[in-house]
Amino acid sequence: MRRLRVLVWRMRALFRKGQLEGALDEELRFHLEMEAERLARGGVDPEEARLLARRNFGGVEQIKEIYRDRRGLPGVELLGRDLGHALRSLRRHPGYAAAAVLSLALGIGANTAVFSLLDALVLRPLPYPDPDRLVHIYEAGLSAGRFRWGSVAAPVLTDWRERARTFAAMGAFLPTSVNLAGSDGAVRVAATLVEPEVFHALNVPPLHGRLFRPEHTTLGMERVVVLSHRLWQDQFGGRPDIVGQTLRIDAADHVVIGVMPAGFEFPPRTSIGLYLPLTLTSLDFQDRGLKRLSVLARVKPGVSMRAARNDMADVSRQLEAIYPNSRSARLQPLHGDTVWRTALVLVVLGGTVGFVLLLACANVAHMVLARASARRHEFAVRLALGARRSQIMRMLLAEGCLLAVGGGLLGLAACRWALDALLSLPENPLSLGVTVPVSWTVLLFCALVSMLTALGVSVVPALRLSRQTLQSDLGEAVPSSRRRAGHGNTLITIEVALAVVLVIGAGLLVRSLRALTDLDLGFRPERLLTMRVTLPPHEYPDVARIHAFHDRLLERLSAVPGVDAVGLNNLLPVQMSYTNMDFTVEGRPNDRPGYEPFAEHRTVNPDFFRAMGIPIVSGRSFTQADNRPMSSVIMISQKAANLYWPSLDPVGRRMAYGTRPQPDRWLTIVGVAGDIKSAGVGQPPQAILYAPYRDFDFPIQSVSIIVRTGAAPAATATAVRRAVQELDPDVALYWMSTMEDVIARSTSSTRFLAVLLTSFSGLAVLLAIVGVYGVMSYVVTQRHREVGVRMAMGASRGAVLRFVLSRAMRRAVVGVGIGMAAAVSLTQAMRPFLIGIWRVDIVTYAGTAGAVLLVALAASALPAYRASRVDPIQALRHE
Amino acid sequence: MSANGGKRDVLQGTLDLLVLKTLETMGPMHGWGIARRLEQVSDDLLQMNQGTLYPALLRLEQGGWITSDWGVSDSNRRARFYTLTAAGRRRLRVEEKNWDRMSAVIARVLRFET
Numbered sequence: 001m002r003r004l005r006v007l008v009w010r011m012r013a014l015f016r017k018g019q020l021e022g023a024l025d026e027e028l029r030f031h032l033e034m035e036a037e038r039l040a041r042g043g044v045d046p047e048e049a050r051l052l053a054r055r056n057f058g059g060v061e062q063i064k065e066i067y068r069d070r071r072g073l074p075g076v077e078l079l080g081r082d083l084g085h086a087l088r089s090l091r092r093h094p095g096y097a098a099a100a101v102l103s104l105a106l107g108i109g110a111n112t113a114v115f116s117l118l119d120a121l122v123l124r125p126l127p128y129p130d131p132d133r134l135v136h137i138y139e140a141g142l143s144a145g146r147f148r149w150g151s152v153a154a155p156v157l158t159d160w161r162e163r164a165r166t167f168a169a170m171g172a173f174l175p176t177s178v179n180l181a182g183s184d185g186a187v188r189v190a191a192t193l194v195e196p197e198v199f200h201a202l203n204v205p206p207l208h209g210r211l212f213r214p215e216h217t218t219l220g221m222e223r224v225v226v227l228s229h230r231l232w233q234d235q236f237g238g239r240p241d242i243v244g245q246t247l248r249i250d251a252a253d254h255v256v257i258g259v260m261p262a263g264f265e266f267p268p269r270t271s272i273g274l275y276l277p278l279t280l281t282s283l284d285f286q287d288r289g290l291k292r293l294s295v296l297a298r299v300k301p302g303v304s305m306r307a308a309r310n311d312m313a314d315v316s317r318q319l320e321a322i323y324p325n326s327r328s329a330r331l332q333p334l335h336g337d338t339v340w341r342t343a344l345v346l347v348v349l350g351g352t353v354g355f356v357l358l359l360a361c362a363n364v365a366h367m368v369l370a371r372a373s374a375r376r377h378e379f380a381v382r383l384a385l386g387a388r389r390s391q392i393m394r395m396l397l398a399e400g401c402l403l404a405v406g407g408g409l410l411g412l413a414a415c416r417w418a419l420d421a422l423l424s425l426p427e428n429p430l431s432l433g434v435t436v437p438v439s440w441t442v443l444l445f446c447a448l449v450s451m452l453t454a455l456g457v458s459v460v461p462a463l464r465l466s467r468q469t470l471q472s473d474l475g476e477a478v479p480s481s482r483r484r485a486g487h488g489n490t491l492i493t494i495e496v497a498l499a500v501v502l503v504i505g506a507g508l509l510v511r512s513l514r515a516l517t518d519l520d521l522g523f524r525p526e527r528l529l530t531m532r533v534t535l536p537p538h539e540y541p542d543v544a545r546i547h548a549f550h551d552r553l554l555e556r557l558s559a560v561p562g563v564d565a566v567g568l569n570n571l572l573p574v575q576m577s578y579t580n581m582d583f584t585v586e587g588r589p590n591d592r593p594g595y596e597p598f599a600e601h602r603t604v605n606p607d608f609f610r611a612m613g614i615p616i617v618s619g620r621s622f623t624q625a626d627n628r629p630m631s632s633v634i635m636i637s638q639k640a641a642n643l644y645w646p647s648l649d650p651v652g653r654r655m656a657y658g659t660r661p662q663p664d665r666w667l668t669i670v671g672v673a674g675d676i677k678s679a680g681v682g683q684p685p686q687a688i689l690y691a692p693y694r695d696f697d698f699p700i701q702s703v704s705i706i707v708r709t710g711a712a713p714a715a716t717a718t719a720v721r722r723a724v725q726e727l728d729p730d731v732a733l734y735w736m737s738t739m740e741d742v743i744a745r746s747t748s749s750t751r752f753l754a755v756l757l758t759s760f761s762g763l764a765v766l767l768a769i770v771g772v773y774g775v776m777s778y779v780v781t782q783r784h785r786e787v788g789v790r791m792a793m794g795a796s797r798g799a800v801l802r803f804v805l806s807r808a809m810r811r812a813v814v815g816v817g818i819g820m821a822a823a824v825s826l827t828q829a830m831r832p833f834l835i836g837i838w839r840v841d842i843v844t845y846a847g848t849a850g851a852v853l854l855v856a857l858a859a860s861a862l863p864a865y866r867a868s869r870v871d872p873i874q875a876l877r878h879e
Numbered sequence: 880m881s882a883n884g885g886k887r888d889v890l891q892g893t894l895d896l897l898v899l900k901t902l903e904t905m906g907p908m909h910g911w912g913i914a915r916r917l918e919q920v921s922d923d924l925l926q927m928n929q930g931t932l933y934p935a936l937l938r939l940e941q942g943g944w945i946t947s948d949w950g951v952s953d954s955n956r957r958a959r960f961y962t963l964t965a966a967g968r969r970r971l972r973v974e975e976k977n978w979d980r981m982s983a984v985i986a987r988v989l990r991f992e993t
Contacts, residue, residue: 005941005942005943006942009940009941010941023959024933026957026959027909027910027933027958027959028930028933029913030909030911030952030956030957030958030959031909031910031911033956034911034952035911037954038915054929056929057928057929057930058930058931059928059930060930062930063928063930063931063933063934066934067933067934067937070934070937070938071937145943357908402929419969465927784962851892873955
């Protein structure tokens with residue numbers, strides 16, 4: 001208590017220093033006068049009395065000093081003094097200070113911006129209570145490690161729900177999109193079909209109204225919808241009476257029963273407009289191999305993730321006893337699954353900006369060092385005059401702090417700007433309408449980075465200072481020791497290495513983009529117009545009506561002028577593939593559980609292969625005669641043929657859907673199509689089963705249409721749209737785009753990173769140029785006399801030039817070597833974004849090495865030239 | 880007679896005790912007054928650099944044992960007067976007791992030694 005009181009006293013004193021100082025003066029003056037008067041009264045001469053009074057008092061200034069130390073907080077005042085000194089010292093060298101602060105601002109700003117993104121998009125917890133208990137459950141074997149959309153069949157989910165004991169709720173969902181009719185035409189809105197259990201698992205109460213009940217998922221009941229907060233605000237102005245209103249969604253009336261609170265979205269980190277009940281039909285339950293559902297579950301409170309995993313493993317074993325070929329269930333935390341791809345982008349980006357900051361720090365450290373060397377004499381004088389080593393070190397630290405704080409503040413301003421720039425980049429894969437605030441954690445991060453930077457740039461000169469010997473520096477007017485240039489050499493190596501890593505990273509991405517244009521997708525993407533067509537489910541509830549519409553649609557579109565061929569596919573190739581199918585090869589029993597054949601399943605029209613430009617490798621394509629129910633024909637991709645009919649010609653052989661096929665449902669393979677990059681440009685080709693759309697008895701209301709045009713695809717777009725409208729105005733036609741645009745979007749992460757890494761590596765090269773130039777200029781100045789001696793001894797200007805250049809290049813070569821070695825391991829993180837090239841791409845590495853060495857040579861050319869112009873007589877006289 | 884003119888150094892804690900005691904006996908006083916008073920009662924034997932009084936006064940004020948205020952001296956000049964607080968009075972009691980005990984102990988030790 002007393003301590004605190006004293007502290008408060010002392011802190012107050014800091015702010016009233018002038019006033020207190022005046023009071024102290026007055027008090028002491030009064031004392032001295034009183035004492036002098038007393039002595040004078042005793043008969044001492046007045047002048048003598050004044051001196052005597054002072055002697056009785058003791059040293060006035062010493063007493064004042066003791067008094068002041070006790071009055072304020074000496075540490076704080078000292079700090080203020082150090083900072084003031086540092087500020088004055090920096091102000092004398094404005095160019096130096098500006099360069100240092102700007103470099104640091106750049107590094108800190110970029111780091112803070114990327115950390116803001118990381119915080120908002122990856123670290124921030126999901127917007128549900130206890131998000132750590134939410135998990136995806138999926139069947140093993142369909143993809144390595146990561147959760148994959150649409151991997152669970154409805155009967156399997158039912159079995160899981162009945163048997164699992166560690167989950168509070170488990171439900172299926174399907175991401176989709178719907179047409180929402182408004183006053184000014186329809187808008188396409190992202191939607192999620194959810195079972196009521198999904199909302200139970202998420203455990204977020206609605207802002208208004210209520211959520212789905214089990215009866216809402218039954219066909220024939222009143223159709224209901226739950227709106228997101230954003231859609232409610234954007235489309236309905238947040239009107240309070242929205243619950244109970246009727247909306248027209250996909251040409252059917254839906255009653256709004258609830259509105260979710262702001263910030264709620266599912267799947268997480270998306271901008272979903274509305275939620276519809278997921279209705280499973282008897283068709284869903286007839287086949288355990290039809291995997292189209294995604295499953296969300298909440299682990300019961302108090303149950304560990306391990307226990308939940310064990311529970312699902314038990315359930316899987318029970319099911320294997322009943323269905324020998326069922327796949328075991330796997331669990332993944334929802335958060336990890338949601339953010340992993342974003343996290344990958346940000347890891348690469350974070351590494352990049354980290355390197356830029358390192359480069360900036362290296363440059364600033366060199367500037368500080370160079371200045372410290374120039375100030376050796378000054379320091380020596382200070383030491384000789386009685387300054388303590390610790391005081392000079394404090395002064396250096398204070399300068400470092402000032403630079404870092406300046407850089408941090410400016411960086412923070414730059415961060416906001418950089419964030420906006422990052423998020424407004426076209427084809428940016430990071431933000432889906434997500435706002436990225438500069439939060440407290442971010443400010444803290446920025447402060448931390450600044451402080452580390454300050455330490456980084458000032459600790460080296462301070463350490464060197466502590467090794468400094470007084471006499472040598474006082475005696476030595478012109479410093480010329482060899483050891484002093486040591487830091488410069490190391491810096492050149494480090495900076496060149498850092499720049500090399502970044503340039504290689506950028507080079508790999510740019511090469512990926514180049515490779516993309518030459519990449520064989522397995523089809524011809526030029527002059528293809530693609531679109532998605534969705535039929536209103538209530539008007540087209542069964543396969544017969546759906547197929548009839550598709551027949552008419554294909555016929556109508558083929559007649560549009562400028563159209564060469566029309567393809568139909570349940571999913572557009574290159575976009576994600578959702579539907580996986582287990583199957584059985586005839587004559588080969590599925591005796592290894594978990595290793596049953598499976599493939600993407602695509603329903604197509606006979607003209608699909610011609611429209612896409614996919615070659616038929618063996619056998620034949622579908623004919624119109626194949627496109628009928630029970631035609632019992634199928635086509636497979638080359639990959640499927642290699643995987644499941646190795647060293648055989650699959651044409652003419654038979655297979656069946658499911659792991660325990662019904663004996664009468666064998667399908668004969670009539671042809672093998674060339675592989676296509678169906679799951680994405682960067683992904684390897686998948687095994688695919690192609691079925692004629694009329695032979696697949698599951699109602700698929702949404703299909704992709706691919707139109708191969710004679711001229712530019714955009715020209716036929718209007719005619720195509722009109723043709724669809726004429727067939728049925730209630731049909732939703734959307735996502736109309738050329739195939740080339742679809743491909744561009746699917747590679748947006750690579751493009752985004754390529755743009756950023758190219759700019760950042762440009763920056764890195766610039767910083768490295770400044771660094772190499774700075775170090776070499778410094779070295780040349782420092783060795784001015786040595787050069788003079790060499791020339792006086794007969795060295796030619798050319799020899800001096802070579803001497804300086806070879807010095808710089810030796811370091812640069814070492815740096816390039818280190819940088820390339822580091823790049824080989826660091827680019828590991830970039831693998832998901834590299835398309836069509838190996839990460840140890842020789843062209844990129846060799847090109848980078850050559851370019852960076854040239855740049856280093858250019859940067860050291862001017863200092864070298866200056867060295868060769870040294871006038872030996874002047875240099876020696878300078879002594 | 881030692882080097883500093885025959886004045887004995889005043890122990891740190893002792894100075895606090897003496898100042899507090901003086902203020903208790905004499906009421907509010909200014910710094911010079913306290914210094915003079917200490918010299919008088921000790922018959923100029925216990926002398927110190929008068930200046931050392933001021934850091935001690937500051938320490939006591941920071942501790943809340945005394946307060947200070949500007950007033951007018953007998954000679955009609957502005958001076959800073961120090962007053963004992965209640966806390967100071969309590970501290971004085973404790974310090975006096977400590978001193979008594981300590982001096983008794985020291986006296987006993989000295990008697991045995993000589």
